[in-house]
Amino acid sequence: SPWAQEPKRHELLKPASKRPFNAEPPISMLGEHFYTPNELFYVRNHLPVPCISAEDYELELEVEAGAGKSSKCTFNLDEIKKLPKHTVTAAIMCGGNRRSEMTRIKPVKGLSWGAGAVGNAKWAGARLCDVLRAQGVEPDEHLQVIFEGADLDPTAHPYGASIPLSKALDPRGDVVLAYEMNGQPLTRDHGYPIRVIVPGTVGARNVKWLTRIVVADHESDSHWQQNDYKGFSPSTDWDTVDFGKAQAIQAMPVTSAICSPMPEERVKVDKGHITVYGYAWSGGGRRIERVDLTNDGGKTWHVAKLEQENEPDGRHYGWSLWSIRLPVTDEQQKQSELEIWAKAVDSAYNVQPESFENIWNLRGVLANAYHKVKVKLI
Numbered sequence: 001s002p003w004a005q006e007p008k009r010h011e012l013l014k015p016a017s018k019r020p021f022n023a024e025p026p027i028s029m030l031g032e033h034f035y036t037p038n039e040l041f042y043v044r045n046h047l048p049v050p051c052i053s054a055e056d057y058e059l060e061l062e063v064e065a066g067a068g069k070s071s072k073c074t075f076n077l078d079e080i081k082k083l084p085k086h087t088v089t090a091a092i093m094c095g096g097n098r099r100s101e102m103t104r105i106k107p108v109k110g111l112s113w114g115a116g117a118v119g120n121a122k123w124a125g126a127r128l129c130d131v132l133r134a135q136g137v138e139p140d141e142h143l144q145v146i147f148e149g150a151d152l153d154p155t156a157h158p159y160g161a162s163i164p165l166s167k168a169l170d171p172r173g174d175v176v177l178a179y180e181m182n183g184q185p186l187t188r189d190h191g192y193p194i195r196v197i198v199p200g201t202v203g204a205r206n207v208k209w210l211t212r213i214v215v216a217d218h219e220s221d222s223h224w225q226q227n228d229y230k231g232f233s234p235s236t237d238w239d240t241v242d243f244g245k246a247q248a249i250q251a252m253p254v255t256s257a258i259c260s261p262m263p264e265e266r267v268k269v270d271k272g273h274i275t276v277y278g279y280a281w282s283g284g285g286r287r288i289e290r291v292d293l294t295n296d297g298g299k300t301w302h303v304a305k306l307e308q309e310n311e312p313d314g315r316h317y318g319w320s321l322w323s324i325r326l327p328v329t330d331e332q333q334k335q336s337e338l339e340i341w342a343k344a345v346d347s348a349y350n351v352q353p354e355s356f357e358n359i360w361n362l363r364g365v366l367a368n369a370y371h372k373v374k375v376k377l378i
Ligand code: MTE
Pocket: 041, 042, 043, 044, 045, 046, 047, 092, 093, 094, 095, 148, 149, 150, 151, 159, 189, 190, 191, 202, 203, 204, 205, 206, 207, 208, 209
């Protein structure tokens, strides 16, 4: 069975599916750590986890004829580790994070993720731009970089994805061939021995168990690049959808989530306040500027305190944690039910949409409406 060699997982990871393994941590724990502990980092696998030994590992780099002077070369793990080591903090978020909230409007196809299909880590490895430059790859707006994993589907096609060459070559893009996650070697679930980290870009392009890189004049022809991870109008249904007409998701939109309290939690009011915390993140390196909270349906907004790295805007790839002591009126205390809303604003003043109605899409991706949590006051 292809599933016989699956790694052991932390018991707190809640599976959305077991084969392939997909799981998220309890979000109250997620919001407690600026760097997500490796064993609690969500796992999103489309296929069985491949077994790769450090000795046998090989990465192929090919420049196709349509993308300049064609060439092919390979690297083993030691060769990659000898290249200058670059560290970047980046959150990775699945395109389907928070899908379960969008589903409540109208069913969508996809794993029913809560708000935990995201994690923030310090990644270290060789810079992809160094590897490409050494191979003589020149900037060209029309070219793409295709990544392939060692995980194969039943027809022997690898998991694959692609990004624009301009992102790969940009030194501020911080794309790394990572062998470390929070100072530890990658675990098997997260791509051992090498995965590509594409900061600011949807999880699906951060290919794990990376075995092949191709510079080409076209995107990856994989299912996941072509027929998945794309957004559509709320009125597009499975009879009318044309995946060829939509752009593959790359940078993610601004989002946030309340990690604590959890829905339906009984929350103690302390001197007229309750404590609320969570995360916020935006794609494309856009820093989180502000997180606003309301518990009266938007009549009054309160600004949360942010914890974030001091990276420049445009290169701010890590998430922000936020927390606030939210005031509760006597009137609200008497009613005992309270609904809390969170919305984040990024450095381009992009803001989350208020509801899921107008961003609903049939795959349930880009689910970034205000996060709304109903609690009971005690
Ligand atoms: N890479 C390979 N080779 N196979 C996969 O199934 N899943 C992708 C991406 N890279 C995937 C992959 C998706 S959809 C996401 S959201 C992230 O990996 C999840 O990364 P994680 O499991 O380390 O959290």
